[in-house]
């Protein structure tokens with residue numbers, strides 16, 4: 285088997301990398317694929333919490349790299365989904381604990397075991413970023429529609445462009461979109477951000493309180509029905525698997541009475 | 555009710571001066587400079603110098619020079635427009 289290694293990255297912190305990693309991982313696993321989530325935010329371990337697996341972490345990624353345990357021993361299997369595993373980050377080390385060469389080797393091994401290897405990365409554009417992308421062939425760039433996040437996403441896109449030989453494809457996830465604010469021209473919408481960044485869109489995730497609730501429960505929203513953000517992440521997973529899932533314009537672009545009424549009765553499709 | 559307020563407020567479209575339009579304009583300008591690693595203000599200096607050079611060869615229509623830095627697929631193009639009256643040569 286040779287799986288796909290996809291790194292989830294953003295530049296700016298707090299825009300939703302870890303949330304997206306957990307949710308896309310669960311959604312992919314629910315389509316039947318085998319998935320490994322890799323937490324490369326070494327020193328700031330989060331992904332285990334979002335997955336509700338924090339009590340089951342024994343070994344971590346640094347233990348594997350430094351050969352204190354076998355890879356299989358460090359993988360935490362999700363009891364709810366046997367085809368989903370987590371390779372946790374070390375909590376007491378820092379970003380320099382794993383180098384690019386070691387990461388590449390680790391990803392090679394994981395690729396032979398899983399259909400999808402999703403790498404959650406730390407904020408920043410320095411060594412932590414370079415190490416996180418070292419084993420990947422694809423990237424998901426995540427941003428919110430805020431100016432500072434878009435600027436940092438642009439830096440990341442520039443860096444990914446410079447490594448085209450390795451990263452053959454990258455697409456954007458726009459997170460925390462507030463359709464009503466966009467409709468009121470209070471913030472940039474999907475079209476605006478896509479135009480500014482000249483990048484392909486993978487999905488749009490609306491601002492949703494359910495994300496906070498699901499984080500507290502340790503059950504990513506994409507695993508449950510009836511949430512808009514969960515649907516958004518499931519659509520992203522389907523698009524990653526090559527399915528054509530239509531986007532709806534979340535922006536109420538030409539804000540007229542007709543579009544308003546249509547959007548009122550037919551709210552968000554993502 | 556907030557939804558009703560919103561539904562019955564007069565539609566705005568992409569009105570100049572809104573926060574969204576201002577953000578987009580600022581973003582465009584900022585990213586153009588970021589991508590080229592161009593310090594703020596340098597473009598204005600270039601414009602002045604370039605205009606002075608062209609003005610050595612041509613009489614220029616006053617106040618018509620236009621300088622635009624455009625982005626096309628993440629690549630930047632500098633578009634300068636001078637309205638010429640006659641050659642000085």
Ligand SMILES: Nc1ncnc2c1ncn2[C@@H]1O[C@H](COP(=O)(O)OP(=O)(O)O)[C@@H](O)[C@H]1O
Nearest residue numbers: 297298299300301302303460490491492495496
């Ligand atoms: N679509 C969303 N709606 C509401 N809250 C969100 C959304 N996406 C992320 N968040 C919240 O934003 C915060 C940062 O998200 P996180 O995934 O940890 O970002 P990162 O990993 O990029 O630092 C978290 O508290 C998370 O619950």
Ligand SMILES: [Mg+2]
Nearest residue numbers: 301302325330
């Ligand atoms: Mg994170």
